[in-house]
Amino acid sequence: MKPRDILLAILTSTIWGLGFAVSKIGVESFSGAQLTALRFIIAGAAVLVLPRPAIRWPLLLGVGATLYLGQFLLLFFAFQLGMPPGVASVTQQSQVFFTVLLAALLFRELPAKREAAGMGVAFTGLAGIGLTAGADLPLFALMLAVGSALSWAAGNILLKRLAGVPMLPLIAWASLVPPIPALIFSYFFDAEPSFWQALTRASWLGIGSAFYLAIFATWAAYVMWGRLLGRYPAAKIAPFALLSPCVGVLASVLLFGEEFSPLRLTGMLLIIAGLTIILLPRRAAARPTPPP
DSSP: OOHHHHHHHHHHHHHHHHHHHHHHHHTTTSOHHHHHHHHHHHHHGGGGTSOOOSSOHHHHHHHIIIIIIIHHHHHHHHHHTTOOHHHHHHHGGGHHHHHHHHHHHHHOOOOOHHHHHHHHHHHHHHHHHHTTSOTTOOHHHHHHHHHHHHHHHHHHHHHHHTTTSOHHHHHHHHTTSSHHHHHHHHHHHOOSSOHHHHHHHOOHHHHHHHHHHHIIIIIIHHHHHHHHHHHSOHHHHGGGGGHHHHHHHHHHHHHHOOOOOHHHHHHHHHHHHHHHHHHSOOOOOOOOOOOO
């Protein structure tokens, strides 16, 4: 990978890692469905100046339904049910393995031995961080978070099929998919207040969290992520998302006082070690000496 692309992948994962703590702040003012709707109402406003990408409607709806609606509706509900943001940042990264598995099944993009080894080391670290979850972690919240990661992986695969499509218009138009289903869900299943009441009563931090999620975690991060998936195999890009739990855990410790144990620190170091293995430059094959 080019150094610039490595930096973009790291920046994307950092934005997403901070997004877990920001989302936890957001669900203090809104329900999961309401925060999903508000985030993508803001993100979708860009369609006023961006033309619709030249792709079929089913693909556009599929990206919006998997990468946005499914992923974040399930994740925000997990937060409502008590999922700590640090642990959520860990469970979300199971999307790495779902993405590589789906890419291998659909595109025959089998990871190289070194990439598989690096992912194995990183997965060990990920599992170690997951073991630091308290015994009070609700099972249903954990199931919702894993379902959110699977939806993210399906969206990654759709993005690979759309390599070459301008990412900013794609992200903006796909953002039109979640708001209406999320608002319908909120109307039937959320207790008071309604969406409009929640919007008028929300704190500045709650409103700010929605703008961070829309502008940085949606527009900026997904544009960079989609371009990287179009340039490189999924097994090369997806592991960078394993940096998100490191950022998410640190942010959760600083903002919410979530426990930071030696096992969690060890897990983060293993994740970084796994990424290092994946990114080590390959040795150039020795060329035979030409005959005189």
